[in-house]
Amino acid sequence: MNNTLLNPDALEAGAKALLFEDCGDYSxxxxxxxxxxxxxxxxxxAAASAYxxxxxxxxxxxxxxxxLPVGSVIADLYDDRGDxxxxxxxxxxxxxxxxxxxxxxGRPWWTSEEIAQVARRLRVLHRPEVGA
Incomplete structure (x- = not known):
């Protein structure tokens, strides 16, 4: 089961776009x-989750x-404990x-080890181009 959080409005827009690709008619x-x-x-x-x-x-x-390279941004979108x-x-x-x-x-700095101990599921939101 895929448990990626997806916006229902965005999913509907994607579904309508797929329908348009299939038959050329949004109506x-x-x-x-x-x-x-x-x-x-x-x-x-399925397409959004794969992406x-x-x-x-x-x-x-x-x-x-x-x-992860310097400048990467991560988020724990499933933090329901607040810690x-x-x-x-x-x-x-x-x-x-x-x-x-x-x-x-409320600490300003964390090590990778500390994050891995308390975070439930981290998603990479941004990864800078390395060597660019």
Whole structure:
């Protein structure tokens, strides 16, 4: 089961775009029954999830965090405890600067090890081009 959080409005827009690619007519969306709309929505979900898996991968280990280049931005979108750094940017010293933090800690700097211990699921939001 794919548990990537996706915006329902964006999914519907993607489904309508797929329908247009298929038949060249957006107006057919309103003529479809709910089951037909759901099929196109699931196609859009699959395409968006596949894109995000590459463009914004999930990192699960200290090694994956340390392998990210300086300037990378990560987010723990699933922090429901309020104790994890929510959005962080990798600094030149290889530590992570907290751009926003959970309510309990509020610390400005985190190591990869500390992040891996408290974060539930980190997604890479930005990865600068290396050598560009």
């Amino acid at each position: 057919r969306w309103d003529l479809m029954d709910e089951a037909g709309q759901q099929i196109f929505t699931e196609y859009a979900r 995000l898996a590459v463009a914004q991968p999930v990192v699960n280990s200290v090694e994956e965090l340390e392998a 994890a750094p929510v959005v962080l940017c990798k600094a030149l010293n290889q530590d992570w600067a907290a751009l926003t933090t959970g309510t309990q800690n």
